[in-house]
Amino acid sequence: MNSLFIFAVFALIASCYGQTFSLIDSNKDDILVFAEYKAIFDAYDGNSDNAVTAVEVAAATKLTVPQIQASFNSYDFNKDGNIDVKELRTVFDAFDLDKNGEISLAEFVKRTQQTQPVVGRK
Ligand SMILES: [Ca+2]
Ligand SMILES: [Ca+2]
Numbered sequence: 001m002n003s004l005f006i007f008a009v010f011a012l013i014a015s016c017y018g019q020t021f022s023l024i025d026s027n028k029d030d031i032l033v034f035a036e037y038k039a040i041f042d043a044y045d046g047n048s049d050n051a052v053t054a055v056e057v058a059a060a061t062k063l064t065v066p067q068i069q070a071s072f073n074s075y076d077f078n079k080d081g082n083i084d085v086k087e088l089r090t091v092f093d094a095f096d097l098d099k100n101g102e103i104s105l106a107e108f109v110k111r112t113q114q115t116q117p118v119v120g121r122k
């Protein structure tokens with residue numbers, strides 16, 4: 001795990017991890033649950049087949065496929081060209097450092113500081 005797919009993309013937009021967290025934290029309780037994470041995923045999933053492609057992410061984020069491809073590939077663990085819900089879960093679990101099923105702001109910050117996003121700011 002060497003990059004942040006969803007978070008990197010959001011960081012480009014929000015330019016700040018605190019804002020990124022609150023974008024995902026739709027009920028503003030300072031806790032990210034998987035359903036909140038999945039809502040972002042669903043927003044990217046243009047054809048609602050429970051898998052996102054680089055093309056769908058590019059369309060949703062107004063970035064180009066080459067800009068997101070490296071980050072995308074690093075989350076497409078089985079390299080089938082889709083990031084599916086199981087792969088999303090793997091990413092979620094990587095942020096949930098104490099494995100209680102929730103990502104706290106402290107966990108989010110700790111994990112993002114440990115990880116260098118692949119997507120650069122333009
Ligand atoms: Ca929340
Ligand atoms: Ca899709």
Ligand SMILES: [Ca+2]
Nearest residue numbers: 076078080082
């Ligand atoms: Ca995959």
Ligand SMILES: [Ca+2]
Nearest residue numbers: 096098100102
């Ligand atoms: Ca946790």
